[in-house]
Each structure stands twice: as structure tokens, then as C-alpha cells.
Amino acid sequence: xxxxxxxxxxxxxxxxxxxGIDTFRDGGGLWEQHRVxxxxxxxxxxxxxxxxxxxxxxxxAAIQTKQPNAAHDALARLDAQWTGELLIVTQxxxxxxxxxxxxxxxxxxxxxxxxxxxACDARSSWLGPLGDRPAxxxxxxxxxxxxxxxxxxxxxxxxxxxxxxxxxxDLFVSIGTSGAxxxxxxxxREARASGAATLELxxxxxxxxxxxxxxxxxxxxxxxxxxxxxxxxx
Ligand code: OAD
Numbered sequence: 001x002x003x004x005x006x007x008x009x010x011x012x013x014x015x016x017x018x019x020g021i022d023t024f025r026d027g028g029g030l031w032e033q034h035r036v037x038x039x040x041x042x043x044x045x046x047x048x049x050x051x052x053x054x055x056x057x058x059x060x061a062a063i064q065t066k067q068p069n070a071a072h073d074a075l076a077r078l079d080a081q082w083t084g085e086l087l088i089v090t091q092x093x094x095x096x097x098x099x100x101x102x103x104x105x106x107x108x109x110x111x112x113x114x115x116x117x118x119a120c121d122a123r124s125s126w127l128g129p130l131g132d133r134p135a136x137x138x139x140x141x142x143x144x145x146x147x148x149x150x151x152x153x154x155x156x157x158x159x160x161x162x163x164x165x166x167x168x169x170d171l172f173v174s175i176g177t178s179g180a181x182x183x184x185x186x187x188x189r190e191a192r193a194s195g196a197a198t199l200e201l202x203x204x205x206x207x208x209x210x211x212x213x214x215x216x217x218x219x220x221x222x223x224x225x226x227x228x229x230x231x232x233x234x
Contacts, residue, residue, distance in 0.1 A: 004234070006085035008162075008169040008196075009075065010187050014176020014203055016096055018069045018221045021062070025178050041152045053131035056147040060112045063094040064127065071175070071220035072100035074228040079104050081232055087165040091177060091184050093149045108156040108184065114148035117141065123148050156183060169196040173227070176220045179206035188212060201227060 013023035024036050034051075038044055045052045068076075079086055079102045088105045090097055093112040097105050115126035115136075122138035126145070133143035150156050166172065172191035179185045188198050188211045200206060200215040201223040209215050216223050 002170065004084070004170045004197075004231075006165070006168050007078075007082065007087075007171045007173065007231075008165050008187075008191060009086070009088045010172070010174045010177060010184060011075070011088060011090045011092060011097070012175070012177025012184070013092060014178075015071050015075075015090075015220050015224070016066070016069075016092055016094055017176065017203075018071070018219060019066045019094075019096055021066055021094055021096075023178075025180060037152060040149075042154060045146065045151070050131060053129070053147075056112070056149070057129040057131045059093075060127070060129070060147070063096075063112055066094070066096065068096040068100035069221050071224035072096045072102070074225040075175075076101035078228045078231060085165070085168065087162075089162050089165075089184075089187070091181070093147075106158050106162060108150070108158060108162060110147070110149035110157060112147065112149060115145040116148040117145050119144040159183065162187070163190065166190045166196075167194045169194065171199065172196045173199045173201065174206070174208075174212070175201045175224060177202065177206060179208035199227070 017023050039052055039055045075088060086104050088097060088102055089108055091109050093109055095113055113125055113127060114123050115130060116123050117136035117138060119141040120136060120139035124137050130145050135142040136145055166187055169191050172188060174188060185208055188208055192198055198212045200209055200212040202217060204217055
């Protein structure tokens, strides 16, 4: 591997699993007998907003009781100490990366702790439920707030910034993601095509594992601190 100046890290639900937040596709991927894919869509929200709000209200309340784990802590340490370029792109909508102290972070699938007003387009930080149809703090319209998360069929956030970073990366590392959901699942190929070395850290081989130059399999709380220590020693 040549000299590494620029790192892009993609994280998924596996990074937060050891904090006690359920992943999407382990354990059958069911919530109250609904496939997660059937809840996390604009069509589901149009059909049954109360059901979708209840799902997100439950998850929003749950993440506030969770704490970052050793994997979040190690990535925050790398962010603080890495003097070259670095970007953490997370598919996670929890706030555990930032609570651990990460700063160079993009939430490509949005954030649980924000509400998005479909009347005035404002985004507000939001800790409580949305199912009781509260008013938007910005415009005062009631009942038109939705979770500020990206649903299936919607465009993830800040894709231009992400592709720019992928095209400059010397190293791309994918952590705790099944590689099942695009466009994130395609990032490894984008980075490779631009000449980056690629590394997977996941509990098991992801769906795209063959695209990576190297893969290490095990719990993120062990793999990530070990890899970060290697990077900061180099
Ligand atoms: P998944 O649930 O699809 O995959 C989680 C991955 O983490 C799996 O490959 C597990 O093997 C691995 N894993 C589980 N526990 C782990 C641990 N302790 N250490 C390391 N790896 C572990 O979650 P994502 O890939 O994040 O999108 O899912 C991608 C997207 O699909 C989500 O952002 C969400 C979902 O639908 C939207 O909501 C738009």
C-alpha cells in the first residue's frame, strides 16, 4: 500500500450493534411483523403515517438510552488524531458517532434526532415523539413533521460530497454494513476505480466482500480499535 493521506470510512448498523441498537437485517429484520423495508418508505408513510411514526418514535426513544461503544470511540480518536483528510460516512441515523466525538461525519441516511417539516422544509432537533402530531417549531403547522431520515426510494444526503471524497481516497474502509443497500454498497467500487486500497471490517463477509482487497471478520468493538491503532502508529 502506498502512502495514505486520505481516508473514507463507511459505517453501518454493525457499528452500533454492540451499543444495543438492532441492525436491520440480522434477526429476521422484522418489527411487529412488518418487514423494515415496508415501514421505511414514503409509500408506507402515505398509507399509514401512524404506524411509521410509531416505529420511528420507538427507535428515537431507544437510541437516547444507548451509549457509544469502543468502535465509535476508536473512530472518534482517529478523526481527532489523523492529520490527513478523513471522512466518516454513516448510514446510521443514531447519534453515537458524534456523541463519541467524531466531527468529520456525514449522515447519508439522515438523523433520528431531527424532524423535517414537510410544510416549511425546516429541520429541527427532535427528541420526543412525532406520532402525536406536534407543531413545527419553525412555522407552527401541526402534523406535518416527519423523521429526517432517508427512506427507500429517496435520495441519500450529500452524495456529491461523498463521491468527491471517494474519488480522492487512498483508503476506503467499510465497517459493520451488510452491503445490501445502494448507493452505499457501491462505494467500494467507486473508491477502487479511483485507486484506493479497500478494507472490510464486519462480523461476517458482506454481500460485496469480494470487492475488498482485505477483510477482517469479527465484532466491531475489537476490530475497529485494533485497526485505528495500526493507522495511528504508521
Ligand atoms: P444491516 O443490518 O443490513 O447490516 C449490518 C451488518 O453488520 C451485517 O453484515 C452484520 O453481520 C454486521 N454486524 C452485526 N453486528 C456486528 C458487530 N458487533 N460488529 C461488526 N459487524 C456487525 O445494516 P446496514 O448495512 O447498516 O437504510 O443497512 C443499510 C441500510 O439499510 C440502513 O442504513 C437502512 C437500512 O434499510 C435506510 O433506512 C435508508
